[in-house]
Amino acid sequence: MAIKPVELSKAYRLLQVGPTTMISAKHDGDENVMAAAWVGIGGPNKVVAYIGKQADTRQLVEKSGYFVVHIPTAQQMEIVLFVGEHSKNTMPNKLDSLPLFYQEEFDIPMVEGCAGWLVCKVIPNSHQEQNFDLFMGEIVAAWSDDRVFKNGHWIFDDAPDELRTVHYVAGGQFYAIGKGTKFNHGPGVD
Template identity: 75%
Template sequence: MNNENNLRTFLRLIAWRIVARWITKGGPKMNMPSINIQIIITLNSMHKGKTMSVQPVEISKAYRLLQVGSTTMISAKYDGVENVMSAAWVGLAGERKVVAYIGTQAFTRQLVEKSGYFVVQIPVVSQMATVLYAGGRSYADAPDKNDTIPFFYQPEFDLPLVAGCAGWLVCKVMPYPDIQQQHNLFMGDIVAAWSDNRVFRNGHWIFDDAPDELRTVHYVAGGQFYAIGKGSKFDHGPGQD
């Protein structure tokens, strides 16, 4: 046991010295692709026979490390015109607050700005082709793009919802015009939500009990999607309800 602990301590010391040397020579200011460092840490006591390889990531691609959350679709409607776009950069800023990046080139953006509402859809594996289709065509150039995308409506909300998704969240735009204009970020207050109870029921995802085609999808780049994997259940932690 002492030999294993000594080896682990020695390898960690080497790793930290390499990192410290990199930082003192410029660290983040250096061009990441030019840094040819590969840190191999052998975890003998915890992961017998396995290694962890730590390598630098290009800053221009670092966002992809976080881009493993659900890919979404954003829809909106104003003055009889409805549209939907695919969106990867959508997240939570609180229990009832959604933050969505909607670029100036998106036709959907003007519908959101004028109506004050947008809907966030959570598409599933069976809709990957639809996600790519909606994200690769603009209504401004192809006004018939929505003819092949099935919409439905819920009472009290004149907003298009894409059929077949795992969930839908209606968001009322919160007025932060400076942030919208400078950073293309729209914050919305969730005012209504629905889910397909085959995959989300009683406030919980139940992917392990649902068909594989109902798993949420996670877009990375270049047409590459990943479906959410198998769940792991623990007896402690937050969110027990």
């Protein structure tokens, strides 16, 4: 084994192996869904999402104050790539072919078939949003497919492979989450 330096412009990739996500939002009848690679935990019950200024969905998030983080499965990769490659500016009917639904009390589109959905209320921070395109949201509601997430735990080992979450690692490369393994709490600890 050799320990080698990592180019600093690519060092973030060492951490960014979380699930590929999609973000949806809606305001005043206008709605959208986009792919999002940089979404993560921002603290207890909080999500941080990078939403670039070029994204149509960003304007909807800014105006409504809400967004939904979707955790898609391996069987949904065509949908993820589709919403990531197509803008509503050039494809106004982009959402027509998506299997969308709405949860009671939340008028935000959600894509069917995901492993989980997190409704987030924006915690305003104009400095972070304008200078770094980072939005923090408080999770105000969440749902999961109980075939892969039940009683607060992922259970991928018991689920079909097509329901595994997918992880983007750069350059068009994705991995489906692997098999779970339990470890002891350290050497000499039972």
